[in-house]
Amino acid sequence: xxxxxxxxxxxxxxxxxxxxxxxxxxxxxxxxxxxxxxxxxxxxxxxxxxxxxxxxxxxxxxxxxxxxxxxxxxxxxxxxxxxxxxxxxxxxxxxxxxxxxxxxxxxxxxxxxxxxxxxxxxxxxxxxxxxxxxxxxxxxxxxxxxxxxxxxxxxxxxxxxxxxxxxxxxxxxxxxxxxxxxxxxxxxxxxxxxxxxxxxxxxxxxxxxxxxxxxxxxxxxxxxxxxxxxxxxxxxxxxxxxxxxxxxxxxxxxxxxxxxxxxxxxxxxxxxxxx
Amino acid sequence: xxxxxxxxxxxxxxxxxxxxxxxxxxxxxxxxxxxxxxxxxxxxxxxxxxxxxxxxxxxxxxxxxxxxxxxxxxxxxxxxxxxxxxxxxxxxxxxxxxxxxxxxxxxxxxxxxxxxxxxxxxxxxxxxxxxxxxxxxxxxxxxxxxxxxxxxxxxxxxxxxxxxxxxxxxxxxxxxxxxxxxxxxxxxxxxxxxxxxxxxxxxxxxxxxxxxxxxxxxxxxxxxxxxxxxxxxxxxxxxxxxxxxxxxxxxxxxxxxxxxxxxxxxxxxxxxxxxxxxxxxxxxxxxxxxxxxxxxxxxxxxxxxxxxxxxxxxxxxxxxxxxxxxxxxxxx
Numbered sequence: 001x002x003x004x005x006x007x008x009x010x011x012x013x014x015x016x017x018x019x020x021x022x023x024x025x026x027x028x029x030x031x032x033x034x035x036x037x038x039x040x041x042x043x044x045x046x047x048x049x050x051x052x053x054x055x056x057x058x059x060x061x062x063x064x065x066x067x068x069x070x071x072x073x074x075x076x077x078x079x080x081x082x083x084x085x086x087x088x089x090x091x092x093x094x095x096x097x098x099x100x101x102x103x104x105x106x107x108x109x110x111x112x113x114x115x116x117x118x119x120x121x122x123x124x125x126x127x128x129x130x131x132x133x134x135x136x137x138x139x140x141x142x143x144x145x146x147x148x149x150x151x152x153x154x155x156x157x158x159x160x161x162x163x164x165x166x167x168x169x170x171x172x173x174x175x176x177x178x179x180x181x182x183x184x185x186x187x188x189x190x191x192x193x194x195x196x197x198x199x200x201x202x203x204x205x206x207x208x209x210x211x212x213x214x215x216x217x218x219x220x221x222x223x224x225x226x227x228x229x230x231x232x233x234x235x236x237x238x239x240x241x242x243x244x245x246x247x248x249x250x251x252x253x254x255x256x257x258x259x260x261x262x263x264x265x266x267x268x269x270x271x272x273x274x275x
Numbered sequence: 276x277x278x279x280x281x282x283x284x285x286x287x288x289x290x291x292x293x294x295x296x297x298x299x300x301x302x303x304x305x306x307x308x309x310x311x312x313x314x315x316x317x318x319x320x321x322x323x324x325x326x327x328x329x330x331x332x333x334x335x336x337x338x339x340x341x342x343x344x345x346x347x348x349x350x351x352x353x354x355x356x357x358x359x360x361x362x363x364x365x366x367x368x369x370x371x372x373x374x375x376x377x378x379x380x381x382x383x384x385x386x387x388x389x390x391x392x393x394x395x396x397x398x399x400x401x402x403x404x405x406x407x408x409x410x411x412x413x414x415x416x417x418x419x420x421x422x423x424x425x426x427x428x429x430x431x432x433x434x435x436x437x438x439x440x441x442x443x444x445x446x447x448x449x450x451x452x453x454x455x456x457x458x459x460x461x462x463x464x465x466x467x468x469x470x471x472x473x474x475x476x477x478x479x480x481x482x483x484x485x486x487x488x489x490x491x492x493x494x495x496x497x498x499x500x501x502x503x504x505x506x507x508x509x510x511x512x513x514x515x516x517x518x519x520x521x522x523x524x525x526x527x528x529x530x531x532x533x534x535x536x537x538x539x540x541x542x543x544x545x546x547x548x549x550x551x552x553x554x555x556x557x558x559x560x561x562x563x564x565x566x567x568x569x570x571x572x573x574x575x576x577x578x579x580x581x582x583x584x585x586x587x588x589x590x591x592x593x594x595x596x597x598x599x600x601x602x603x604x605x606x607x
Contacts, residue, residue, distance in 0.1 A: 111382050119353070120382055123373060129343045133350015140332070160374075163343035170338075
């Protein structure tokens, strides 16, 4: 797998477009603000999933054979909605309704099967259990879809994550892939100060097949997703990311966990992305 | 199809509501192709052992993990399964409350959450295991239907009705073994439609779950004291049968609600919330568990301590009714 591979060649510019659109959306949200830090840290993960890994049919969002994606870290919508738009599940016009009163694209996802949004989310620690149920259904029916659940590393503080992790191993859900957006930050600051945990060891301890990857290197991510080998255990991919990735004044700066952009900040961010 | 007759009613009564629930699923297992029954490590005590053995492909034990119980149920329901998620009522309603709110309420998945051993059924287990706030909590979640069967025969009816109902349900099971019989023969059961068990012209007792039997006992005692009491079985707490409430108001000087649940937020609360929207209505007496944690005891002891036996209910009704009669005699 090289960066010249045609699929990967398309993913990188897709991610670049998504990052720019994410900023546009956050700016358009005005005083509502948006979860910029987290949205930007998952851009490449989402681009790889929707641009190369997942089986989906934008013309038939309810297609039974589709791979299922669950944004357990519901505040990552800037990365999610922009991926859905790139994948053709929502239109550019619809995307521009982000965080508009009464709209269907609020700050955290609302289940909408016509737009490829499988579940409502936002409260942390729920998505993996949902994924276990969906993966079990697939196994029971002999369907070969995969279930991808994207969680935050801070989200893994939640005990319910580990109830689900235990169950997924017990039920041998090899069709379930958890992706941990490991940006080492959470709402109140650095993860090591708030709740330090060696997630690689813990996920392994729960019996999962664990891989790590640079969460902003689309080639490496693509390769890691493709490399699923074991047929008897679920898989955790720990994606090492940078919160606010791509905009230097946002990177690793928790002021941008949830914030609003001024015109000057927006212009500076776009200028940096264009350079 | 499970047969309802006096012989079965007696058998089920001996087993109690939990055991009867297990039998109902066992008998209905083949009727619902997409059925999945989940337990949080309470298979045996839920009367589900035989179901698990007969339908291993339709049964899942998620371990002692109630949040995950509801989350997995939601994933399965999303994929088209009809899911019965079972555990003790206190755990179902409280440990996994947010999962219930989001998955059964907000997303409206077709999950039947079964609260086993609610009220004081767990006896000597004590307050950690009592289900005295579950209706208040479940009632506050938009879109959730709440069923509370009066006896074991009604457990059969309610379980089947819940399975047919196209939406989320909280099925609250009360009482212990040797559950008193209210319904000996088959009868029409419709979600949201209360059942008039007895007519009366002075007061109307609206009861739910285990308290329906005790309300009937109370009504007999009241009749002997010259007070004519109607008894209504409000097996569906949400959506509330408001027509039945209006009927009761028309014919009574006093409305009494009786439930094996806190006096806050249960059936009495639901009816009070409804009636307060009207300029005038009869006085409402809410009989239930006082707003306090109780000393542990066996089931009959707890009913007695909380004033929930037929005799005690009748006494409370008489006191309240006499106050009304007395005040009517005093010139205004």
